[in-house]
Amino acid sequence: MARKPLVAGNWKMNLNHLEAIALVQKIAFSLPEKYYAKVDVTVLPPFTDIRSIQTLVDGDKLLLTYGAQDLSPHDSGAYTGDVSGPMLAKLGCTYVAVGHSERREYHAEDDELVNRKVRAALKHGLSPILCVGEPLEVREAGGHLEHATAQLIAGLKGLKADQVRNTVIAYEPVWAIGTGRVATPSDAEEVCAALRAALADKYGAELADELRILYGGSVKSGNISDLVKCDNVDGALVGGASLDGEEFTKLCAMAAGGPLP
């Protein structure tokens, strides 16, 4: 089955709302509309930027979507500093990243919490981008397939096939994030294929075939083509390169199969 690639720009803790508007305008201006037939493009800004982006996307009827980098497992209540699924849904978010390795590391998020966040996202009509991936020592010890697969299964625990249909998986090896050390296409394919096999095992081949599995970690316009040529890599979760409008636009065009005119 041909899955439409998705390129998601994870801005992390960068860009205020004015800078966000400028970047989204730049992407909208630089990526011709016809590319959206071949690639879905989304940006995941900090929470403080989302309302501004919503206004711009709605007002100018832009074809890109947007989402958030995290959400609370709760719907509302005394959870100082948290932002809930209903709040993000109300802002028109399509996606929300869950279980990014930076959240797991700096906020001590474990698989159980990640699973609750995946459920919260799905409950409110948001597509979770469930991030999995091994640290360097696990890769060096040869445990990367087991590690990523275990995180995937734990993140989706208790969910039925119908519920996971709107989920996106992102394989992001920790050693490739922000290091300039991109996984080789065959490394990425090996893990993404194993993740799809695990999904097929649990939910059946038909659903596993539909779900998009992204690769993330030092993706740039110069290496995206070889990654998306892999059978089981359906796009990218992009950090640093998503902050530069020109570079990100080029990257999206390459993911769609060709350079910009």
Ligand SMILES: O=C(CO)COP(=O)(O)O
């Ligand atoms: O963490 C990432 C995306 O979520 C990857 O970051 P870089 O593209 O900067 O390596």
